[in-house]
Amino acid sequence: MSSILDLVRPDLRTFAGYASARRADVSGSIWLNANESPWPSPADPDGASHRYPEPQPAALRTALAELYGVEADRVLIGRGSDEAIDLLVRALCRPGHDAVAIAPPVFGMYAVSARLQGAPLIECPLRDTAEGFVSDLDALAAAAEHTAARLIFLCSPANPTGQALAPEAVLALCRRVRGRALVVVDEAYGEYSRVASLMPAIAEHDNLAVLRTLSKAHALAAARIGVVIADPRLIAVLRNCQAPYPVPAPSAHLALAALQPEALARTRERVAAARSERDRLTAVLAAEPCLVRVYRSEGNFLLARFRDAEAVFRALLAAGVVVRDMRAHAGLGDALRISIGTPAENDAVIAAIRSVSEAIAAGISSNPV
Numbered sequence: 388m389s390s391i392l393d394l395v396r397p398d399l400r401t402f403a404g405y406a407s408a409r410r411a412d413v414s415g416s417i418w419l420n421a422n423e424s425p426w427p428s429p430a431d432p433d434g435a436s437h438r439y440p441e442p443q444p445a446a447l448r449t450a451l452a453e454l455y456g457v458e459a460d461r462v463l464i465g466r467g468s469d470e471a472i473d474l475l476v477r478a479l480c481r482p483g484h485d486a487v488a489i490a491p492p493v494f495g496m497y498a499v500s501a502r503l504q505g506a507p508l509i510e511c512p513l514r515d516t517a518e519g520f521v522s523d524l525d526a527l528a529a530a531a532e533h534t535a536a537r538l539i540f541l542c543s544p545a546n547p548t549g550q551a552l553a554p555e556a557v558l559a560l561c562r563r564v565r566g567r568a569l570v571v572v573d574e575a576y577g578e579y580s581r582v583a584s585l586m587p588a589i590a591e592h593d594n595l596a597v598l599r600t601l602s603k604a605h606a607l608a609a610a611r612i613g614v615v616i617a618d619p620r621l622i623a624v625l626r627n628c629q630a631p632y633p634v635p636a637p638s639a640h641l642a643l644a645a646l647q648p649e650a651l652a653r654t655r656e657r658v659a660a661a662r663s664e665r666d667r668l669t670a671v672l673a674a675e676p677c678l679v680r681v682y683r684s685e686g687n688f689l690l691a692r693f694r695d696a697e698a699v700f701r702a703l704l705a706a707g708v709v710v711r712d713m714r715a716h717a718g719l720g721d722a723l724r725i726s727i728g729t730p731a732e733n734d735a736v737i738a739a740i741r742s743v744s745e746a747i748a749a750g751i752s753s754n755p756v
């Protein structure tokens with residue numbers, strides 16, 4: 388019977404990590420065990436910022452577990468999902484040996500973390516079809532079965548391509564590669580999706596991990612709070628690989644405030660607004676003559692191909708609108724990724740793109756602004 392710990396680097400399976408002062412199981416009223424200042428900071432006279440924070444703030448961990456509908460021992464809090472990705476690669480992949488499999492074009496940090504760890508990268512490109520981008524889950528499974536892929540990163544909804552994976556297909560992949568690879572589903576944009584999350588399946592699949600973040604729908608990108616949800620034994624290993632105090636107290640306070648019922652209700656309203664703006668922008672762009680294709684998106688962004696992407700990019704910049712230029716990515720030579728803004732910001736996008744359509748109609752597409 389294989390265990391999820393079999394996928395962890397052998398040298399880290401029993402590694403206890405750094406024994407920080409806050410992890411010691413002691414109590415008292417005079418704390419002199421961490422070489423902190425005994426006085427509050429002049430910048431924070433009423434606060435407790437002179438003390439190191441809890442490594443995994445218990446109240447925040449409980450609130451996140453409740454939010455995501457899982458047990459607290461399945462949750463690890465980190466500095467954004469970026470740190471979660473890095474921890475997973477470091478804990479599972481021996482440099483030069485265990486590979487990371489991805490489905491490009493996709494969020495760049497999986498490849499960056501693999502590169503930093505010296506882990507080989509296996510690319511199983513998405514297929515661009517009439518229905519949108521499609522993941523080749525067979526090729527990803529084969530990467531685990533026939534080569535040394537130890538980690539398979541799936542992004543759902545996918546950045547930058549917008550599609551979400553059917554949960555049943557992901558679970559079939561988990562079953563197929565069990566004992567060989569961990570399947571990580573990055574749901575950074577999960578709140579915006581019409582497709583169900585994989586989180587409810589975590590308890591039944593020990594080689595499935597889900598990444599969530601407060602950076603997107605919860606509007607706390609600057610607080611750097613991301614979460615890995617996985618088997619408790621894997622969470623314990625990741626915790627031992629993490630920095631001693633990974634969650635700054637001000638970020639933990641902000642995050643906890645964002646998870647109170649009134650804040651969550653406001654967040655839900657904003658997610659609904661973003662989804663409705665996404666659908667409006669999709670429909671408006673689809674009718675623009677300068678557009679080649681806009682992909683259906685389950686995230687808070689749109690990937691669009693243009694007849695003259697350079698002209699559109701420049702027209703947007705001239706209107707003060709900065710979008711993500713995707714043209715350097717394989718297969719996206721004519722594409723831009725546009726985040727969904729406020730209705731007024733989206734109107735600015737529409738106006739700039741219309742100006743390019745008008746310039747094309749007037750025969751001056753090479754210099755529309």
Ligand SMILES: Cc1ncc(COP(=O)(O)O)c(C=O)c1O
Pocket residue numbers: 466467468469470494542545546573575576599600601602608611612613
């Ligand atoms: C798919 C995906 N995962 C993770 C991240 C990083 O999120 P965080 O801010 O939690 O590090 C991003 C950021 O753009 C992303 O697009």
